[in-house]
Amino acid sequence: MVASPLIAPSILSADFAKLGEEIAAVAHPGPTRADWVHVDVMDAHFVPNLTLGLPVVQSLLKSTDVPIDCHLMIDDPDRWAIGYAEAGAYNVTVHVEAAADPVMLAKNLRAAGAKAGLSVKPGTPLEPHLETLKHYDTLLVMSVEPGFGGQSFIADVLEKVRTARRLADTGHLKLIVEIDGGINSDTIEQAAEAGVDCFVAGSAVYGAEDPGRAVAALREQAARVRVS
Numbered sequence: 001m002v003a004s005p006l007i008a009p010s011i012l013s014a015d016f017a018k019l020g021e022e023i024a025a026v027a028h029p030g031p032t033r034a035d036w037v038h039v040d041v042m043d044a045h046f047v048p049n050l051t052l053g054l055p056v057v058q059s060l061l062k063s064t065d066v067p068i069d070c071h072l073m074i075d076d077p078d079r080w081a082i083g084y085a086e087a088g089a090y091n092v093t094v095h096v097e098a099a100a101d102p103v104m105l106a107k108n109l110r111a112a113g114a115k116a117g118l119s120v121k122p123g124t125p126l127e128p129h130l131e132t133l134k135h136y137d138t139l140l141v142m143s144v145e146p147g148f149g150g151q152s153f154i155a156d157v158l159e160k161v162r163t164a165r166r167l168a169d170t171g172h173l174k175l176i177v178e179i180d181g182g183i184n185s186d187t188i189e190q191a192a193e194a195g196v197d198c199f200v201a202g203s204a205v206y207g208a209e210d211p212g213r214a215v216a217a218l219r220e221q222a223a224r225v226r227v228s
């Protein structure tokens with residue numbers, strides 16, 4: 001388990017006309033700084049939404065020193081994911097439902113200098129993928145159907161978080177456990193109790209008047225649960 005909970009604001013809920021400023025708002029040193037910035041890449045095939053791609057990510061990487069956490073909700077990640085790793089993304093997450101050879105993909109991402117992340121949709125069980133997960137650095141448990149921000153948290157997925165936490169704590173997997181979807185002040189505590197390390201939050205951060213303060217408040221709330 002990471003020492004302090006990680007907060008990763010999702011720019012899906014930010015103003016796309018001023019992404020640089022929106023990221024800068026959570027990049028000031030101190031408690032209001034995001035640990036990672038979560039960038040949702042959607043292709044309108046794997047999910048019914050279209051966002052941005054590699055050229056935008058390359059520009060974002062030049063504009064900030066906050067580690068970029070790329071979540072690829074795309075078909076054929078075996079072909080496209082490597083570009084994000086080569087561009088300098090800190091963590092590149094692909095969907096197990098979309099990857100043809102997730103083990104090879106993880107090896108390629110790591111060889112290109114990124115952490116390798118594997119994501120599961122709410123309805124995808126973890127058990128068939130436990131061997132594959134040995135090759136990954138992060139597990140992104142989706143707590144909404146991927147595609148849109150502002151949806152309600154699906155608490156059933158916390159069972160997968162508990163399983164991953166147990167396997168990580170007993171040394172069977174070496175993973176950062178990340179959760180994505182519907183994370184806010186009402187839901188973060190149950191996710192923290194289940195063993196999440198990294199909390200992705202879109203509307204709870206970019207819908208707030210002060211995104212940096214929202215980051216600090218979420219981190220504090222998660223940390224309180226973990227020590228109590």
Ligand SMILES: O=C(CO)[C@@H](O)[C@H](O)COP(=O)(O)O
Binds near residue numbers: 149
């Ligand atoms: O990947 C996704 C949605 O597919 C997420 O990253 C959302 O951007 C999270 O937004 P909120 O549920 O926190 O508003």
